[in-house]
Amino acid sequence: MIAIDIGAVLWRRESERRGRMGTTRREVLKTGGGVTLMALLAATGWLVPGRGHAQTWSKAAFDAKSVDEAEKALGGGPVTPSKDIAFVSTPDIAENGAVVPVGIASALPKTESIAILIEKNPTLLAAVFDLPPGTDSAISTRVKMAQTSNVYALVKADGKYYVASKEIKVTIGGCGG
Amino acid sequence: MADPMKIRATVAGDSTEVKVLMSHEMETGQRKDSKGNVVPAWFIQTVTATWNGKPVLSAQWGTAIAKNPFLAFKFKGGAKGDKIQVTWVDNKGDKRTDETVIA
Numbered sequence: 001m002i003a004i005d006i007g008a009v010l011w012r013r014e015s016e017r018r019g020r021m022g023t024t025r026r027e028v029l030k031t032g033g034g035v036t037l038m039a040l041l042a043a044t045g046w047l048v049p050g051r052g053h054a055q056t057w058s059k060a061a062f063d064a065k066s067v068d069e070a071e072k073a074l075g076g077g078p079v080t081p082s083k084d085i086a087f088v089s090t091p092d093i094a095e096n097g098a099v100v101p102v103g104i105a106s107a108l109p110k111t112e113s114i115a116i117l118i119e120k121n122p123t124l125l126a127a128v129f130d131l132p133p134g135t136d137s138a139i140s141t142r143v144k145m146a147q148t149s150n151v152y153a154l155v156k157a158d159g160k161y162y163v164a165s166k167e168i169k170v171t172i173g174g175c176g177g
Numbered sequence: 178m179a180d181p182m183k184i185r186a187t188v189a190g191d192s193t194e195v196k197v198l199m200s201h202e203m204e205t206g207q208r209k210d211s212k213g214n215v216v217p218a219w220f221i222q223t224v225t226a227t228w229n230g231k232p233v234l235s236a237q238w239g240t241a242i243a244k245n246p247f248l249a250f251k252f253k254g255g256a257k258g259d260k261i262q263v264t265w266v267d268n269k270g271d272k273r274t275d276e277t278v279i280a
Protein backbone atom coordinates (compact mmCIF):
# COMPACT_ATOMS: atom_id res chain seq x y z
CA MET A 1 0.00 0.00 0.00
CA ILE A 2 1.20 3.44 -0.91
CA ALA A 3 0.23 4.94 2.39
CA ILE A 4 2.22 2.42 4.34
CA ASP A 5 5.26 3.06 2.13
CA ILE A 6 5.04 6.74 2.82
CA GLY A 7 4.87 5.99 6.49
CA ALA A 8 7.95 3.84 6.24
CA VAL A 9 9.86 6.50 4.34
CA LEU A 10 8.96 9.16 6.83
CA TRP A 11 9.89 6.91 9.66
CA ARG A 12 13.29 6.28 8.15
CA ARG A 13 13.84 9.96 7.59
CA GLU A 14 12.94 10.63 11.16
CA SER A 15 15.34 7.97 12.36
CA GLU A 16 18.16 9.39 10.26
CA ARG A 17 17.61 12.84 11.58
CA ARG A 18 17.57 11.62 15.12
CA GLY A 19 20.67 9.57 14.48
CA ARG A 20 22.59 12.61 13.29
CA MET A 21 21.52 14.92 16.02
CA GLY A 22 21.70 12.45 18.80
CA THR A 23 18.43 11.69 20.43
CA THR A 24 17.52 13.93 23.23
CA ARG A 25 14.03 13.98 24.41
CA ARG A 26 13.79 17.66 23.74
CA GLU A 27 14.68 17.26 20.10
CA VAL A 28 12.37 14.38 19.58
CA LEU A 29 9.58 16.35 21.05
CA LYS A 30 10.49 19.48 19.18
CA THR A 31 9.89 17.77 15.89
CA GLY A 32 6.32 17.41 17.01
CA GLY A 33 5.97 21.13 17.43
CA GLY A 34 4.33 22.70 14.45
CA VAL A 35 2.08 19.99 13.25
CA THR A 36 -1.33 20.90 12.06
CA LEU A 37 -4.40 18.94 12.86
CA MET A 38 -4.72 17.83 9.29
CA ALA A 39 -1.17 16.59 9.21
CA LEU A 40 -1.87 14.55 12.27
CA LEU A 41 -4.94 13.12 10.77
CA ALA A 42 -3.25 12.52 7.47
CA ALA A 43 -0.58 10.67 9.32
CA THR A 44 -3.12 8.45 10.87
CA GLY A 45 -6.04 8.58 8.49
CA TRP A 46 -5.01 5.44 6.72
CA LEU A 47 -4.17 3.59 9.79
CA VAL A 48 -7.29 3.27 11.84
CA PRO A 49 -7.95 -0.30 10.95
CA GLY A 50 -11.23 -1.81 10.03
CA ARG A 51 -12.86 -4.39 12.15
CA GLY A 52 -10.94 -7.60 12.45
CA HIS A 53 -7.53 -6.04 11.95
CA ALA A 54 -6.84 -5.55 15.59
CA GLN A 55 -5.11 -8.84 15.99
CA THR A 56 -2.21 -7.67 13.90
CA TRP A 57 -0.50 -4.70 15.44
CA SER A 58 -0.11 -2.04 12.82
CA LYS A 59 3.53 -0.98 12.94
CA ALA A 60 3.13 1.72 10.34
CA ALA A 61 0.36 3.27 12.37
CA PHE A 62 2.31 3.48 15.56
CA ASP A 63 5.48 4.57 13.78
CA ALA A 64 3.70 7.61 12.37
CA LYS A 65 5.56 10.58 13.78
CA SER A 66 5.01 14.26 13.38
CA VAL A 67 4.84 14.17 9.62
CA ASP A 68 4.20 17.43 7.87
CA GLU A 69 4.91 15.74 4.57
CA ALA A 70 2.17 13.24 5.14
CA GLU A 71 -0.40 15.96 4.85
CA LYS A 72 0.63 16.71 1.30
CA ALA A 73 1.22 13.11 0.42
CA LEU A 74 -2.12 11.93 1.61
CA GLY A 75 -4.21 15.01 1.02
CA GLY A 76 -5.59 15.05 4.52
CA GLY A 77 -8.48 12.73 3.98
CA PRO A 78 -12.07 13.49 4.78
CA VAL A 79 -12.16 13.95 8.52
CA THR A 80 -15.00 15.91 10.04
CA PRO A 81 -14.85 17.63 13.42
CA SER A 82 -17.75 16.40 15.47
CA LYS A 83 -19.52 17.55 18.58
CA ASP A 84 -20.87 14.08 19.12
CA ILE A 85 -17.55 12.94 20.48
CA ALA A 86 -17.02 13.77 24.12
CA PHE A 87 -14.16 13.44 26.52
CA VAL A 88 -15.43 12.02 29.77
CA SER A 89 -13.62 12.01 33.09
CA THR A 90 -10.59 13.48 31.36
CA PRO A 91 -8.76 16.20 33.26
CA ASP A 92 -7.91 19.65 31.89
CA ILE A 93 -4.70 19.57 33.85
CA ALA A 94 -2.84 16.37 34.54
CA GLU A 95 -0.54 16.57 37.50
CA ASN A 96 1.40 13.55 36.40
CA GLY A 97 1.93 12.95 32.70
CA ALA A 98 2.74 9.31 33.36
CA VAL A 99 -0.87 8.57 34.22
CA VAL A 100 -3.49 10.62 32.47
CA PRO A 101 -7.01 9.24 32.49
CA VAL A 102 -8.73 9.59 29.14
CA GLY A 103 -12.30 8.63 28.43
CA ILE A 104 -13.92 9.01 25.05
CA ALA A 105 -17.60 8.61 24.30
CA SER A 106 -19.02 8.81 20.82
CA ALA A 107 -22.68 9.52 20.18
CA LEU A 108 -22.24 8.91 16.47
CA PRO A 109 -24.34 6.07 15.15
CA LYS A 110 -22.46 2.96 14.05
CA THR A 111 -19.24 3.88 15.78
CA GLU A 112 -16.76 1.25 14.68
CA SER A 113 -13.54 2.34 16.26
CA ILE A 114 -12.07 4.96 18.54
CA ALA A 115 -8.45 6.06 18.39
CA ILE A 116 -6.55 8.22 20.84
CA LEU A 117 -3.84 10.48 19.42
CA ILE A 118 -1.54 12.67 21.45
CA GLU A 119 -0.02 15.40 19.35
CA LYS A 120 3.24 16.00 21.15
CA ASN A 121 4.09 12.48 22.18
CA PRO A 122 7.04 10.78 20.48
CA THR A 123 4.53 8.22 19.30
CA LEU A 124 1.54 10.04 17.99
CA LEU A 125 -0.95 7.23 18.18
CA ALA A 126 -1.69 5.96 21.64
CA ALA A 127 -4.37 3.39 21.03
CA VAL A 128 -7.03 2.14 18.67
CA PHE A 129 -10.11 0.40 19.99
CA ASP A 130 -12.32 -1.61 17.67
CA LEU A 131 -15.85 -1.85 18.88
CA PRO A 132 -18.01 -4.67 17.56
CA PRO A 133 -21.76 -4.06 17.35
CA GLY A 134 -23.27 -4.32 20.82
CA THR A 135 -20.32 -2.70 22.52
CA ASP A 136 -20.96 0.82 23.75
CA SER A 137 -19.09 3.49 21.86
CA ALA A 138 -17.27 4.66 24.94
CA ILE A 139 -13.96 3.58 26.35
CA SER A 140 -11.68 4.82 29.04
CA THR A 141 -8.06 4.14 29.76
CA ARG A 142 -4.94 5.85 31.05
CA VAL A 143 -2.21 7.24 28.84
CA LYS A 144 1.22 8.79 29.18
CA MET A 145 1.85 12.29 27.97
CA ALA A 146 5.29 13.77 27.41
CA GLN A 147 4.08 17.33 27.79
CA THR A 148 1.07 19.59 27.49
CA SER A 149 -0.60 18.68 24.24
CA ASN A 150 -3.76 18.40 22.29
CA VAL A 151 -5.35 15.01 22.52
CA TYR A 152 -7.45 13.88 19.60
CA ALA A 153 -10.22 11.37 19.59
CA LEU A 154 -10.54 9.96 16.11
CA VAL A 155 -13.76 8.05 15.63
CA LYS A 156 -14.71 5.91 12.70
CA ALA A 157 -18.46 5.72 12.37
CA ASP A 158 -20.35 4.21 9.46
CA GLY A 159 -17.18 4.25 7.37
CA LYS A 160 -16.43 7.93 7.92
CA TYR A 161 -13.93 9.60 10.20
CA TYR A 162 -14.73 12.19 12.82
CA VAL A 163 -12.52 13.96 15.27
CA ALA A 164 -12.66 15.92 18.50
CA SER A 165 -9.82 17.39 20.47
CA LYS A 166 -9.02 18.54 23.94
CA GLU A 167 -5.93 20.15 25.36
CA ILE A 168 -4.56 18.52 28.46
CA LYS A 169 -1.95 20.43 30.40
CA VAL A 170 0.78 18.36 31.94
CA THR A 171 2.80 19.60 34.85
CA ILE A 172 5.17 16.62 35.10
CA GLY A 173 6.17 14.70 31.96
CA GLY A 174 5.48 11.03 31.57
CA CYS A 175 8.36 9.85 29.44
CA GLY A 176 11.16 9.19 31.86
CA GLY A 177 13.27 12.32 31.49
CA MET B 178 5.01 -14.68 33.10
CA ALA B 179 3.31 -11.49 33.93
CA ASP B 180 1.12 -11.03 36.94
CA PRO B 181 -2.59 -11.72 36.55
CA MET B 182 -4.99 -9.04 35.44
CA LYS B 183 -7.67 -7.79 37.70
CA ILE B 184 -10.94 -7.93 35.86
CA ARG B 185 -14.25 -6.78 37.21
CA ALA B 186 -17.48 -7.11 35.28
CA THR B 187 -20.81 -5.92 36.61
CA VAL B 188 -24.28 -5.85 35.11
CA ALA B 189 -26.05 -2.51 35.26
CA GLY B 190 -29.45 -2.48 33.58
CA ASP B 191 -29.16 -4.02 30.14
CA SER B 192 -25.44 -3.63 29.80
CA THR B 193 -22.28 -4.92 31.39
CA GLU B 194 -19.38 -2.79 32.43
CA VAL B 195 -15.96 -4.35 32.30
CA LYS B 196 -12.96 -2.87 34.05
CA VAL B 197 -9.52 -4.32 33.57
CA LEU B 198 -6.30 -3.55 35.36
CA MET B 199 -3.26 -5.16 33.80
CA SER B 200 0.19 -5.54 35.23
CA HIS B 201 2.77 -4.45 32.69
CA GLU B 202 5.79 -2.17 32.60
CA MET B 203 4.83 -0.47 29.33
CA GLU B 204 8.35 0.77 28.57
CA THR B 205 8.29 3.41 25.88
CA GLY B 206 11.74 2.86 24.48
CA GLN B 207 12.45 6.54 25.15
CA ARG B 208 13.81 6.13 28.64
CA LYS B 209 17.44 5.62 29.56
CA ASP B 210 18.81 3.71 32.50
CA SER B 211 21.43 5.02 34.92
CA LYS B 212 24.23 4.05 32.51
CA GLY B 213 22.67 5.98 29.67
CA ASN B 214 21.54 2.93 27.76
CA VAL B 215 18.15 3.15 26.19
CA VAL B 216 15.66 0.88 27.88
CA PRO B 217 14.08 -1.08 25.03
CA ALA B 218 10.41 -0.66 24.37
CA TRP B 219 8.26 -3.28 26.02
CA PHE B 220 4.57 -2.76 25.86
CA ILE B 221 1.24 -4.42 25.25
CA GLN B 222 0.29 -4.29 21.59
CA THR B 223 -3.04 -5.99 21.32
CA VAL B 224 -5.87 -6.52 23.75
CA THR B 225 -8.98 -8.54 23.14
CA ALA B 226 -11.99 -9.14 25.32
CA THR B 227 -14.67 -11.73 24.85
CA TRP B 228 -18.03 -12.38 26.47
CA ASN B 229 -18.87 -16.09 26.44
CA GLY B 230 -16.43 -16.45 23.58
CA LYS B 231 -17.90 -13.59 21.52
CA PRO B 232 -15.56 -10.64 20.94
CA VAL B 233 -16.72 -7.45 22.60
CA LEU B 234 -13.59 -5.35 22.25
CA SER B 235 -10.29 -5.47 20.46
CA ALA B 236 -7.61 -2.87 20.73
CA GLN B 237 -4.16 -2.00 19.49
CA TRP B 238 -1.97 -0.10 21.87
CA GLY B 239 1.16 1.94 21.50
CA THR B 240 3.75 2.91 24.02
CA ALA B 241 1.66 5.85 25.21
CA ILE B 242 -0.60 3.71 27.34
CA ALA B 243 0.31 4.18 30.97
CA LYS B 244 2.17 1.62 33.05
CA ASN B 245 -0.10 -1.02 34.54
CA PRO B 246 -2.81 -0.23 32.01
CA PHE B 247 -6.39 0.40 32.91
CA LEU B 248 -9.24 -0.18 30.52
CA ALA B 249 -12.97 0.21 30.92
CA PHE B 250 -15.78 -0.40 28.46
CA LYS B 251 -19.40 -1.49 28.32
CA PHE B 252 -21.37 -3.80 26.13
CA LYS B 253 -25.04 -4.59 25.75
CA GLY B 254 -26.20 -7.81 27.28
CA GLY B 255 -24.52 -10.01 29.78
CA ALA B 256 -25.91 -11.81 32.78
CA LYS B 257 -24.55 -12.86 36.10
CA GLY B 258 -22.28 -15.84 35.75
CA ASP B 259 -21.34 -15.16 32.11
CA LYS B 260 -17.69 -15.50 31.35
CA ILE B 261 -15.50 -12.53 30.45
CA GLN B 262 -12.08 -13.27 29.08
CA VAL B 263 -9.34 -10.74 28.40
CA THR B 264 -6.12 -11.43 26.54
CA TRP B 265 -3.13 -9.23 25.89
CA VAL B 266 -0.04 -9.76 23.78
CA ASP B 267 3.05 -7.60 24.14
CA ASN B 268 5.80 -6.74 21.67
CA LYS B 269 8.04 -9.49 23.02
CA GLY B 270 5.37 -12.03 22.24
CA ASP B 271 4.50 -12.53 25.87
CA LYS B 272 0.85 -13.24 26.38
CA ARG B 273 -1.60 -13.42 29.22
CA THR B 274 -5.23 -14.42 29.39
CA ASP B 275 -7.42 -14.03 32.41
CA GLU B 276 -11.09 -14.50 32.94
CA THR B 277 -13.80 -13.62 35.35
CA VAL B 278 -17.52 -14.10 35.68
CA ILE B 279 -19.98 -11.24 35.56
CA ALA B 280 -21.10 -10.23 39.02
